[in-house]
Amino acid sequence: MTAPTSFPWHRPCPVCLADSPEELYLNDMATVDDLDLSYRVARCQHCGFHYAADLAQPATYDAYYRDLSKYDLPPTGNFPSPLEHHxxxxxxxxxRPHIPADATVADIGCGRGALLHTFHGAGHRRLFGLDPAPAGAASLGIGTVRRGGIGDAAHQLPLEELDLVCLTGVLEHLPELHGDMFRLTAFLAPRTRVLIEVPALERFVRPQMEPFGEFSLEHLQYFSRQSLTRLMAGLGYAPLAIDILPLRGASDSLFGLFERAEPPPAAYDKEPAADMATYIKTSRRRLDEVLKRLVAAPPQFALYGAGSYSARLLPKLAELGLLARIKCIVDGNPNLQGKKLGEFSVHSPAVLDKDSTLPVLVSSFHAQAAIVRTLLARNPQRPLCLLYPADDER
Structure with a gap:
């Protein structure tokens, strides 16, 4: 259950390409369907960027997104969700102020298709989507949605015709960030604008926060305004607009809209270390509080949740000698059911109907309230164990 002492892949800083990492945190995660996505978080001592320096090979992440995505499901009646809509x-x-009214738009990493849906609602008809798991967005019937990652964009999308390329919730996931962005922008016309949305490092610490939630199974880069601008400057782009959007129910988003710049922008000062250092310190304290609640949990329980939160908890439970308390793990995502998290198989919540008295420990921060509603609707008498007070959720 422990993270490897050596990792399959070491990479230099994805922003400046220097190879001088200062290790900050070992992100020890349980395997997901036998894929080990543990990594070491580091700070580049040259430019100050924060990223996963030691991690799994890119092919491991390809397999994860292909087979275990939570987005490869048709949108439900609650689509887009309030958060997606916002x-x-x-x-x-x-x-809108920077693209033609009839702009040709591509959304790379389109997920369930909320952004395509929104641009379509605003009158745009030349729309393209690309995603490793395209079923959700394709079911909308909007534009042309194809299967693939950012590395497939050149042969899956008409890049030279685009007025706008959207990369929302993408750059933080890319194992080969610099190479992927270099290859993508090389195919874009000079007029093409690039929209990027990433979690904002400046807002990682907030009153209600999941401990180490930004170090998910999938997040390998941690951007501030400064580091995002520096990455794009290295590719020959300057910001037309850059701002942070406060969100409820998710990390605050850093949005940047970039245009090709001649000459390319100059280099930037070294990014400060304080925001990430405070985040790690605060997360450690909050995780210790969670572990105290886990020690006080019932002698046997079902664990609800098979995502990053549980992947982080299982190694901690192993260290405390508490793994034997878990009778089963359940999750509502059909793509995870039948897979494994660590040594446990993941079941549908229907398995809980076999024992109406088995306590369920809700292993989630952002989805805790929704999971509680689901469980109580199924069995109002079910004993539940919560890791956070109800008013501690976003």
Missing amino acids: RASAALEIC
Whole structure:
């Protein structure tokens, strides 16, 4: 259950390409369907960027997104969700003054298709989507949605025809960030604007926060305004607009809209260390509080949740000698059911119907309230164990 002492892949800083990492944190995660996505968080001593320096090979992440995505499901009646609508509307408003009314738009990493849906609602008809798990967005019937990652964009999308490329919630996930962005921008016309949305490092610490939630199974880069601008400057782009969007129910988003610049922008000062150092210190304290609640949990329980939160908890439970308390792990995502988290198989919540008295420990921060509603609707008498007070959620 412990993270490897050596990792399959070491990489230099994805922003400045220097190889001088200062190790900050070992992100020890349980395997997901036998994929080990543990990594070491580091700070580049040259430019100050924060990133995963030691991690799994890119092919491991390809397999994860292909087979275990939470987005490869058709949108439900609650589509787009309030959060998806808020983010997509903000993206549209940032772009609208800077693109033609009939702009050709591509959304790389389109997920469930909320951004395509929003641009379509604003009158745009030349729309393209690309995602490793495209079923959700493709079911909308909006534009042309194809399967693939950012590395497939050149042969899956008409890049030379685009007025706008959107990369919302993408750059933090890319193992080969610098190479992927270099290859993508090389195919874009000089007029093409690039919209980027990433979690904002400046807002990682907040009153209600999941401990180490920004170090998820998937997040390998941690951007501030300064580091995002520096990355794009190295590719020959300057910001037309850059701002942070406060969000409820998710990390605050850093939005940047970039245009090709001649000559390329100059280099920037070294990014300060304080924001990330405070985040790690605060997360450690909050995780210790969670572990105290886990020690006080019932002698046997079902664990609800098979995502990053549980992947982080299982190694901690192993260290405390508490793994034997878990009778089963359940999750509502069909793509995870039948897979494994660590040594445990992941079951549908229906398995809980076999024992109406088995306590369920809700292993989630952002989704805790929604999971509680689901469980109580199924069995109002079910004993529940919560890791956070109800008013501690976003």
